[in-house]
Amino acid sequence: MNPLMSWVKQARSLVAPALPQCLFCGRQARSSPDMPGICLSCYSRIPWIRRPRCQTCGRHVGCPDCSRSRGPVPIRCNRSAVAYTREMREILGQYKYRGNERLTPLLGQMLDKAYALLQKEQSDRQRTGGTLQTHFFCKPIMALKSNLSRSNLWQADLLVPVPVSTVRLLERGFNQAEQLAEVLCRRRDLLQLPLLVRTRHTAKQSFKSRSERLADMKHAFTGNMDAAVLHRLREQLDATAFRGQQRPLRIIIIDDIYTTGSTIRACADALHSLCESMGCTAEIYSLTWARS
């Protein structure tokens, strides 16, 4: 190009208002006020799960899996931020397989919305379940106040990311669940601990049927026996005990996607037995970015 023309072009681009590039569609457009980083039209198309139909697994549509098997489920409930539509699959692929880690804070922020939903639900439950006790000890006005205060909101004690196998970790360079948990930790001032390890390398889940996944995932995880990690878990247990709360440890398992729930259930089983060995009980929830 003519050097003068290119100079003029550069000068013009200097004067023009800079619109940020949308992380989802790549176009330069006005970013949404709620989620800086993506444009308004992409934001409006996110398939949020605001009201899960299935109270157990957080699915946005009717869930035959949960109603079919009446067996004991190792988790209290799962909540997911978005429905796993074609667009969302594309986004997750960009992040997980192509390695566009610039999406981390954004996806983490989306997961945070699911956390907010879980928190609200659990707080409501706590309040309705625990009203009698509160009235008994405090004046009504105090109760109202403390209900609103942050300390009385339901909070998780611990986040545990689903681990990926060493092979995958070396190939990919990061564990998406751990990264998402990290964003959540920073936003909500929580703690994450790698309490789980993979016992074996399982082939990619996305190529398998439901029954294959369920069989494959059994005993794929076990508790982390690393002394430093267990020490920090002990500290966390002591801290909750110190606050005088006689309740089980609230653990949230973090993952990118919940499909059949086999991964989450296997993780929850491993966590229960780990907690048992530590002499405590746990209430396990799970939070995933997408629900298929």
Add this chain to the structure above:
Amino acid sequence: MKVAVYVVEQGGDWEARISLNMAVDQLWWTGRETNVPGWNRQPADRIVLLSRSLPLGWAVKLATACRFTGKMQHWDEAAWSRGAAALLKAEIRAEQAAGGGRGRDWPFEEVEMYRLVGAKGYGGGEEGSVDWGDGRSEWTGEWMNEHGNERTNARVDRRISEKADERVNGRRNERESEWTGGRMYGHGNERTNARVDRREELAAGADRLAEALAGRSLLQGEAEALVAEQLPELAGNWLAAAQLAYLQGRLRLEAAVCGTAGAALGLRRREVLRCLRCGSVPTGRTACAACGLAGCAYCEACLALGRSRACALLLRSAPLPAVRCTAGVAPTVTARRWGLSAAQAAAAAAALGFLAEPRKRSAAGGPERFLLWAVTGAGKTEITFPLLEAALAAGGRALIATPRRDVVLELAPRLAKAFPADVPAVLYGGSEDRWSRSRITLATTHQLLRFNQAFDLVIIDEIDAFPYHNDPMLAYAARQVCKPEGAFIYLSATPPVELQRLARFGRLPHARVPVRFHGYPLPVPRHVQMQPLNRCLKQGRLPKRLLQALQHSIDRKAQIFLFVSRIAHIDGLLLLLRRMYPNLTIEGTSSKDPARAGKVLEFREGTISLLVTTTILERGVTVPHSDVFILDADSGLFDEAALVQMAGRAGRSKDDPAGNVIFASAEWSRSQRAAISQIRRMNAMARRQGYFKS
């Protein structure tokens, strides 16, 4: 990934190397068994293993930045550790700033020195200054022992695998020990013969790998896929074969993102990180589990082809010599053989002459370029056939790169027919031939990123089209694929202004094909005055003169391309036109239309008689009996090239060579005038050269 890095002294010369598999290097530098081809014959005198697992990017930098001085002869481990750390000072500091700092001597806590038996200075006074630890003397035992010794080897292996447990890099070392213990020596029955066999096997593997990777530029994952498909017998051990090929100097092991000299700032050249594959400057930096750094840079521009990062291994073959593409046949014979018209033959002869002339090795270097400026419908593809033939006849490799996938798919059978002996490798996103090798490669532009100095002749189709235009990544990729002594042929009907200027001033060799293959002049566009289209749509009617022209085309039963500048106008215009011409099949399509491919096909088949569309159909689609209407031709979105291309849709067939082209606009803009004058100029030139059918 992490690799080992060491320096080696051989006959007074020092070299720094990286290693994917230390066992191979160990064998290489012992230099025994001189009868095995492909292996080093001269043993090394001394090896200083700086680190067994250093992030690849650092190791590569260390190996390239290492300058050897006489002082190093007397360095001990601590001195080597300090010296190596000094070379990586900037990196170590940046890493510590990112929160990844370790101990004081990190990352060179464990420098190991080895000396070979019989080597110069062995057993001399210097020995005392080197502190051989227990494990080390064991390993030297292996170095010194001519026929190896199973017990020693087993111990070495154990030591390696013990080390491996401490490190993240478990997988590589696991394979390493397996290789030494199992494959290289055979358990129990220790025989020199077996070892020779293994060496031969590995050397053969390295040969095959180097051949399969010739001219390639692949990330580790891509190379792994290539090996799995093309060389399945190497699958488990290909890194060892790659290491041997690297030691032989046939393969380059690079970090995909690495520092290059940037613009001079003051007295010192500042180092800039660059993605070696696509040439972009990486902007992302994240913690990486594969190399353990807190700030491992990665390239965001070419993510779609697999992530290129500072610790990702990029395998490239060593540069291959280029051939001169001389045709042994006279141009007239070639023309007759390929059935070229006079104008085509003249251009082909000019291009062949360019290919055959000896290269002027200018100071700037790099491949030379030739522009083939052929009007729309001139039959560019046929002109390239003699050039391809010349390249193949000289034993070279040729590439045709085109921006669009459908062109690749359309061209592939034609090429296969023209060159039955060489089945072209057809490459596009998701194609089957991804890793196959052929003398002719036909690829979309993004696939070029997977090659490096591979081709003697590179033909770039539609150089002005969308992906190259203003995409520095693809421009870089195109530059990279050609051998330094090779040649580029650019094809275009509307070359970018820069190339036109170079051609005009005689600084770019070029040939023009001013006439279509059928020998009739290009239709010259006519201007029709109209209000801006959005106003017409608001009023719900089109200007009378435009309607007259439309009616004329409909009466002569031509298929009509109706180009608009904005996707938003398509629906409104469709409503209006369907109301006015209820008997006509009218459709609209754009880049956002999911049914686009189907509609284009129907239009080609003639079931749709009027297609409202945007610039997406400015190229490629050829309909024999067609007229072209461009509304809002004064829009800024239609530049001269786009107008010429759209006008080029008309009059393509020899049965209907004179189609109508209408520019409808409120203003008679510069680009419209330039487009018309370009078309007129080409026609005048064709007339002057006597190419028109009388």
